Amino acid sequence: MLSDPIKLTATPRRLTFDAFYPRRIMRTSLNMIWLSAEALRLLSPGRNSHVVWQEFKNKLQAFDLFENVDSILNLPAGDETPLTKLVEKVRTLDHYSAVWATEGLGHYYTETYWERFGTPKNLLRNANTDVLPGTSLTALHAGMGLSLANRLLQTIKTPGSQNEVRRVIEKFIECCRHNSRSGYVEVAYEALGLVTRNLYSHLVQVVDRQLREIDKNLVGYFWHGVGRAIYFAPTNFLPFNSSPWRAVELAQREAAHEIGRLNALAGFVWAMTLVNIYQPEILETLLRRHQSELSQNAALSNGVSSAIMIWFDSTGVDACLDRLFQHRLEPFDPDLSRLWTEQVLQPGRNALQRFYPVIKKQNRLGEVFQYQSLPELIAQAR
Amino acid sequence: MRQLLDEMVVRPVDAFRSVVEMLSQQVESGQRIDAIFSRFAHALSSPSARSSAGQTQLTSAPAKQSSMTNEPGNYSDGLSDEDRLILDRVEGALTDGIALKDWWERTYPDGFASKFELERVFNRPAESFGFFDQVLLPSGMLPVMGNFQQMFYDQTRTPANLNRQSAEWMRDQIREFVLHYFMRISSFRQPEVYVESGRPAVPYYLEPLSWCPQKNILRQGFGFKQYYYKLRESGRIGKFSEAEQSAIVDLREIGPTYEWIVVKVRIFDFSFTFQPFGSNGPALSVPLTEESYLVLSRDFILNRDNPATGSLGRYGFGYAFIRDPAEGLIQYGPGQFRAAIELINFEVSKLGEVCVKMIFVADRPEKIANVSLNPVDWSFRLADTFSFGMTSRLLSPVRDTFERIPANTDGFDPVYGFVSLANTLSANQAAQQLCISREQLDRDFLAQHFTQHYMTIVGSLLTWRQIPNWLDAAALPEWVVTGRSS
Numbered sequence: 001m002l003s004d005p006i007k008l009t010a011t012p013r014r015l016t017f018d019a020f021y022p023r024r025i026m027r028t029s030l031n032m033i034w035l036s037a038e039a040l041r042l043l044s045p046g047r048n049s050h051v052v053w054q055e056f057k058n059k060l061q062a063f064d065l066f067e068n069v070d071s072i073l074n075l076p077a078g079d080e081t082p083l084t085k086l087v088e089k090v091r092t093l094d095h096y097s098a099v100w101a102t103e104g105l106g107h108y109y110t111e112t113y114w115e116r117f118g119t120p121k122n123l124l125r126n127a128n129t130d131v132l133p134g135t136s137l138t139a140l141h142a143g144m145g146l147s148l149a150n151r152l153l154q155t156i157k158t159p160g161s162q163n164e165v166r167r168v169i170e171k172f173i174e175c176c177r178h179n180s181r182s183g184y185v186e187v188a189y190e191a192l193g194l195v196t197r198n199l200y201s202h203l204v205q206v207v208d209r210q211l212r213e214i215d216k217n218l219v220g221y222f223w224h225g226v227g228r229a230i231y232f233a234p235t236n237f238l239p240f241n242s243s244p245w246r247a248v249e250l251a252q253r254e255a256a257h258e259i260g261r262l263n264a265l266a267g268f269v270w271a272m273t274l275v276n277i278y279q280p281e282i283l284e285t286l287l288r289r290h291q292s293e294l295s296q297n298a299a300l301s302n303g304v305s306s307a308i309m310i311w312f313d314s315t316g317v318d319a320c321l322d323r324l325f326q327h328r329l330e331p332f333d334p335d336l337s338r339l340w341t342e343q344v345l346q347p348g349r350n351a352l353q354r355f356y357p358v359i360k361k362q363n364r365l366g367e368v369f370q371y372q373s374l375p376e377l378i379a380q381a382r
Numbered sequence: 383m384r385q386l387l388d389e390m391v392v393r394p395v396d397a398f399r400s401v402v403e404m405l406s407q408q409v410e411s412g413q414r415i416d417a418i419f420s421r422f423a424h425a426l427s428s429p430s431a432r433s434s435a436g437q438t439q440l441t442s443a444p445a446k447q448s449s450m451t452n453e454p455g456n457y458s459d460g461l462s463d464e465d466r467l468i469l470d471r472v473e474g475a476l477t478d479g480i481a482l483k484d485w486w487e488r489t490y491p492d493g494f495a496s497k498f499e500l501e502r503v504f505n506r507p508a509e510s511f512g513f514f515d516q517v518l519l520p521s522g523m524l525p526v527m528g529n530f531q532q533m534f535y536d537q538t539r540t541p542a543n544l545n546r547q548s549a550e551w552m553r554d555q556i557r558e559f560v561l562h563y564f565m566r567i568s569s570f571r572q573p574e575v576y577v578e579s580g581r582p583a584v585p586y587y588l589e590p591l592s593w594c595p596q597k598n599i600l601r602q603g604f605g606f607k608q609y610y611y612k613l614r615e616s617g618r619i620g621k622f623s624e625a626e627q628s629a630i631v632d633l634r635e636i637g638p639t640y641e642w643i644v645v646k647v648r649i650f651d652f653s654f655t656f657q658p659f660g661s662n663g664p665a666l667s668v669p670l671t672e673e674s675y676l677v678l679s680r681d682f683i684l685n686r687d688n689p690a691t692g693s694l695g696r697y698g699f700g701y702a703f704i705r706d707p708a709e710g711l712i713q714y715g716p717g718q719f720r721a722a723i724e725l726i727n728f729e730v731s732k733l734g735e736v737c738v739k740m741i742f743v744a745d746r747p748e749k750i751a752n753v754s755l756n757p758v759d760w761s762f763r764l765a766d767t768f769s770f771g772m773t774s775r776l777l778s779p780v781r782d783t784f785e786r787i788p789a790n791t792d793g794f795d796p797v798y799g800f801v802s803l804a805n806t807l808s809a810n811q812a813a814q815q816l817c818i819s820r821e822q823l824d825r826d827f828l829a830q831h832f833t834q835h836y837m838t839i840v841g842s843l844l845t846w847r848q849i850p851n852w853l854d855a856a857a858l859p860e861w862v863v864t865g866r867s868s
Contacts, residue, residue, distance in 0.1 A: 026423070160522060254413075
């Protein structure tokens with residue numbers, strides 16, 4: 001039976017009128033679904049069913065932590081607590097919850113700023129945020145990028161207008177640069193792919209085309225975000241119809257070029273690894289399902305390596321990674337075992353022990369948010 | 383109360399609207415479903431980032447720390463959100479403007495879909511025509527209209543044996559005048575009645591009975607002020623200081639020094655008159671404070687010596703119009719064009735004769751005016767009328783909440799509404815017999831535009847003649863150098 005160290009984040013409240021707010025109803029529904037999934041996980045026979053329901057539960061929890069960070073931290077509407085204090089509050093949660101809640105906090109903070117003052121500037125790079133713990137920076141930038149992307153993409157009135165889309169993307173890039181700390185701007189860039197794919201899916205190809213003209217270096221980040229979006233896409237959310245495993249096909253199919261395909265796949269693996277970091281059997285199931293596709297390139301190893309580095313950077317602990325590194329495949333399959341060793345274990349260990357210290361020291365962690373050769377990246381860094 | 387309305391009304395309506403919006407997009411069905419559910423879930427679940435009154439600790443820090451930037455951005459410090467709203471539109475306006483200019487150069491003189499006479503100027507050497515057509519811009523096909531006008535400006539008056547020398551001197555003068563000073567002196571004050579300064583002020587209730595002369599400033603032409611620039615070398619974007627605003631840079635610096643500059647033009651004595659019942663009927667005349675931001679890049683600057691046989695030089699400038707981020711009642715005209723350019727080019731012939739060619743190309747109007755159809759706005763205005771403004775003050779949270787509901791209702795255009803109604807009721811006889819048509823309104827706009835530019839050029843002639851030598855910078859009057867000409 002799969003272990004489950006993650007606790008349900010909802011806490012009982014007294015019944016007030018706000019219990020009937022759609023947002024509260026939505027959260028209650030999510031929690032009910034979470035409990036139902038847990039029940040089904042326990043009742044369903046077979047390892048595969050357990051894996052599928054567990055994966056569903058994890059994804060649901062990550063979504064809840066992100067979207068409802070204000071409820072989780074008990075922040076009243078119009079809250080005035082400085083970001084540093086909010087981050088301190090998040091750090092009282094367990095490591096897993098803190099990662100997703102911090103991303104939600106980045107989003108919440110950016111939205112609040114935008115609502116009150118308009119276009120943000122220097123949001124995560126002013127003197128007051130210099131004291132933010134290093135472990136919070138990646139997730140905060142990811143959350144900020146999501147808010148910036150959504151706020152700007154929703155201003156597009158004519159999706160067919162290349163000019164308008166281009167202007168919005170340029171504005172997004174500029175906003176990311178003006179608000180991100182050195183070494184993290186790429187984290188914010190990557191969010192554009194996630195928001196575009198899941199909220200403005202009709203714009204994916206247009207944005208890709210414009211990005212290639214504006215700055216080819218950003219195309220990889222965009223598609224990495226698209227891959228992450230595919231993992232969280234509603235049609236891959238529910239544990240039916242071979243979800244989430246069929247997302248591999250989507251990641252391959254939606255991109256019109258090789259850079260896009262590799263990044264989308266790496267982004268998908270990245271998200272799946274991070275969301276299910278405590279349950280390596282979920283990653284194993286993915287490999288069993290898509291052994292041939294995933295062995296054709298280094299997208300799998302890149303996604304896993306990057307996710308491990310980001311997890312370590314965001315939590316500062318590697319104890320839970322032991323579970324991943326010591327995981328034994330059941331039932332044993334020699335081909336799969338070789339793939340697991342070559343694409344998960346070795347790259348993961350290398351990432352943690354060799355690449356991460358150099359990349360971190362060179363302040364280039366944001367660059368792992370796209371598919372690329374990590375040895376080459378650290379060779380450049382040196 | 384406000385939170386209750388926000389959560390129970392605004393949030394669900396917003397979720398519904400965002401879902402419906404996705405239904406109309408062209409996208410593969412799986413992705414559409416993803417977007418619909420993601421939007422729905424996000425709209426219902428996302429935290430409410432509502433503002434509370436006043437500056438808060440949360441946000442005051444980011445708001446005041448703009449000077450703590452670690453890395454230099456392309457924007458210099460000191461730019462407000464309003465500045466950025468304009469600057470965000472510069473590159474788009476420039477792209478469209480260059481596309482319009484290229485189209486003009488390909489199409490002039492006889493390639494227009496529809497070309498027509500615009501104005502006649504009796505006993506003065508001037509000619510013009512108007513046109514309708516379509517232009518393919520990066521953002522799609524744009525129906526355009528415009529006009530071309532050419533007028534005589536000046537000539538040398540010298541014996542025949544000095545013609546060549548005199549024409550070359552004229553060329554040098556025109557080059558300096560057009561590229562360095564024209565934009566500083568293109569607005570004028572008409573003669574004004576003298577007002578005695580020592581006379582005591584008349585009480586306001588006696589003002590209508592007073593025959594005392596009043597200060598009545600009548601301005602004509604175009605008043606330019608420069609606001610923003612982008613440096614060519616560094617790509618840095620900045621703002622001109624207030625002291626620099628009137629002295630428009632030497633246009634020859636655009637290219638070598640500046641990638642572009644943004645100026646604001648005030649067009650004086652410009653009004654829109656709507657006479658639904660003909661020239662003898664009642665008229666609604668709206669005096670427009672016509673202002674528009676314009677962008678000038680090297681694509682619009684003309685500086686050529688000896689460009690063709692018979693020509694000693696061509697000098698001129700042009701600009702693309704930037705659409706104003708704020709929308710008002712009037713939906714068309716300077717500040718509201720979706721894409722538009724103006725080119726003003728002077729040519730000096732070998733005989734020393736100077737003529738001016740002016741080209742204007744702009745999108746054809748989709749709306750002339752926009753009257754709000756917002757029932758919330760109407761209700762509150764009516765209630766305010768009877769409650770002396772108390773309703774808005776007492777119920778401001780409720781009003782704010784209602785205004786957040788994305789009702790998505792377009793306003794009503796009374797001008798085009800009247801045109802459509804008149805033609806519907808008369809089976810198009812209104813258009814055929816009485817010229818009550820959109821096309822006629824478009825032509826009226828072009829005629830107005832012609833007159834405006836004609837007056838500006840004629841007005842500038844007096845200033846041009848007033849200065850004996852435009853190349854003698856030290857001898858130029860201060861109002862020419864500073865650009866504070868009126």
